[in-house]
Amino acid sequence: DVQMTQSPSTLSASVGDRVTINCRASHSIGSWLAWYQQRPGEAPKLLIYQSSTLQSGVSSRFSGSGSGTEFTLTITSLQPDDFATYYCQQYNSYSNIFGQGTKVEIK
């Protein structure tokens, strides 16, 4: 099975900052990569799929890039609501493997 590794595990940032979260797959997954946001006490929310396609209704401050084994989630102009945990997910017909998560904290 593919393994998904995110870095960093925790990220401290301030409102207005630009932040980048990385996700690495143990072998090539093409563009079958999604990003989710989870705020405390809430269900996860889909942000981006197919590596770079923004889910309907999601702010354009979120963007994704990458293919193969290396992927990136970028958040520009960090807002108070953005302080949350972010997960990457490899998905295909047979599996839906999540990374371990990256917590974005207030500096």
Add this chain to the structure above:
Amino acid sequence: EVQLVQSGAEMKKPGESLKISCKGSGYNFASYWIGWVRQMPGRGLEWMGVIYPSDSHTTYSPSFEGQVTISVDKSINTAYLEWSSLKASDTAMYYCARRVPYGAIPFDHWGQGTLITVSS
């Protein structure tokens, strides 16, 4: 409006059985996979398996194969996650989510979660 509504929190003892539910509305329930995801206290998301309501075909994560049973009753738009003998380590929040089969969009709508506490 697409909604996935899960059954309420449960407190059980080790060795007991349990079946939790996830009811879909606002879309063609039979045409979307329903997946189950575990989140242990303070931990990340773990995919458990998916079921296709149209034909009940089920795929399990290797980590959960044999540990749980996923089923569906498409006549009432409801998917289930079942344990035959709970362990303390099953204590977690469990989410259901829908996904387009073989499609580009993964889990786009999620249930509110069901908290399971297993303690003697």
